Amino acid sequence: MNKELIHQFESLPTPFYFYDMDFLTKTLDAAKGEAEKYGFHLHYAVKANFNAPILNLIADKGFGADCVSGREVEVAVENGFKPSEVVFAGVGKSDSEINSALDLNIFCFNCESIMEIEVINELAKAKGKTAQIALRINPNVNANTHKYITTGLSENKFGINMWELDDVLSTLQKSENIELIGLHFHIGSQITDLTSFKNLTSKINKIQEWFYSRQIIVKVINAGGGLGIDYHNPNGQIPDFAEYFRIFNEFLELRSGQEVHFELGRSLVGQCGSLISRVLYIKNGLKKNFAILDAGMTELIRPMLYNAHHEIENLSSTSGERIKYDIVGPICESTDCFAKDLELSETKRGDLFQIKSAGGYGEVMASDYNLKTLHPAQYSK
Numbered sequence: 001m002n003k004e005l006i007h008q009f010e011s012l013p014t015p016f017y018f019y020d021m022d023f024l025t026k027t028l029d030a031a032k033g034e035a036e037k038y039g040f041h042l043h044y045a046v047k048a049n050f051n052a053p054i055l056n057l058i059a060d061k062g063f064g065a066d067c068v069s070g071r072e073v074e075v076a077v078e079n080g081f082k083p084s085e086v087v088f089a090g091v092g093k094s095d096s097e098i099n100s101a102l103d104l105n106i107f108c109f110n111c112e113s114i115m116e117i118e119v120i121n122e123l124a125k126a127k128g129k130t131a132q133i134a135l136r137i138n139p140n141v142n143a144n145t146h147k148y149i150t151t152g153l154s155e156n157k158f159g160i161n162m163w164e165l166d167d168v169l170s171t172l173q174k175s176e177n178i179e180l181i182g183l184h185f186h187i188g189s190q191i192t193d194l195t196s197f198k199n200l201t202s203k204i205n206k207i208q209e210w211f212y213s214r215q216i217i218v219k220v221i222n223a224g225g226g227l228g229i230d231y232h233n234p235n236g237q238i239p240d241f242a243e244y245f246r247i248f249n250e251f252l253e254l255r256s257g258q259e260v261h262f263e264l265g266r267s268l269v270g271q272c273g274s275l276i277s278r279v280l281y282i283k284n285g286l287k288k289n290f291a292i293l294d295a296g297m298t299e300l301i302r303p304m305l306y307n308a309h310h311e312i313e314n315l316s317s318t319s320g321e322r323i324k325y326d327i328v329g330p331i332c333e334s335t336d337c338f339a340k341d342l343e344l345s346e347t348k349r350g351d352l353f354q355i356k357s358a359g360g361y362g363e364v365m366a367s368d369y370n371l372k373t374l375h376p377a378q379y380s381k
Ligand SMILES: *Cc1c(COP(=O)(O)O)cnc(C)c1O
Pocket: 045, 047, 048, 066, 068, 089, 090, 186, 188, 189, 190, 224, 225, 226, 227, 263, 264, 265, 266, 267, 360
């Protein structure tokens, strides 16, 4: 981070999130450029970060939106996404959420159960509308990521299982206000082993065969999101969109007229955001030194919830003796720790810390626990 910015931050109350909009622009352009090579369609997974300037920029770049609640659908549309490019997923869509998405005429409901299809049909019928849906199919592919963010195994609650598909087709036949337009898959998040995506393509090919043998060719194949970022090398890292899309282009077997859609969240916004926090106290224990920050699990819960790694830099003290610290928050839980035994230059009260790669699933997961104050986000440019 440049000196000018650090100087500017010194006069601000902490903690707050900082977003490098220039870097976000670069990331979006890279993703868009690689996807366009193959005519792929991109939706941004709004749940990763729904700050208005971020949504506005992503919408301006021509992305569609991927939403997981009715409120997300509304916020996406309020911030410039076209309803005709909004998809709505989630295992538990309430009637009012479905109704508001029907009123907005969104592109597609990604349906996760037979009962959900029946409910959407009823609600669409009451409005005299036809809802476009995709079937979210659980492909039973291991994403090789943290078990809390694995979603494509048959033991997970997500999607429709292969053995249910016959029943799904008979439900669809009875559902006059539903139009099946696609098949949808999302196997998990923070996926860094790209062979998981290759495995997904071969499952999709098999599932397509099943539909094809029943004379069904859908227009949309939606491969979901999940491309991971490198939390250990946050500076200037743009995910390998080229390789990611190349895998789908090479291995997906498409029928004529089929479109491929993706729903990327973390890989677009993860590296543009940081949590900026101040050192409140240094505490020297018998075996450990603690740097106690004014941010904790209430501002960034990923280390505590997923055992996630985030690079941490002391922006104020950069020279001097190297000392190991546990970097902890003020919350009354021993899990409220960002890093253990991190070696830093000697740290003092008032130093500014940057916790990196926090643009995705950071600020959006902040809570009111302890009624701590998270100050307004700062944006570069
Ligand atoms: C969360 C989610 C995504 C985005 O996942 P990332 O790992 O952030 O890319 C895409 N699709 C669905 C259905 C999701 O729930």
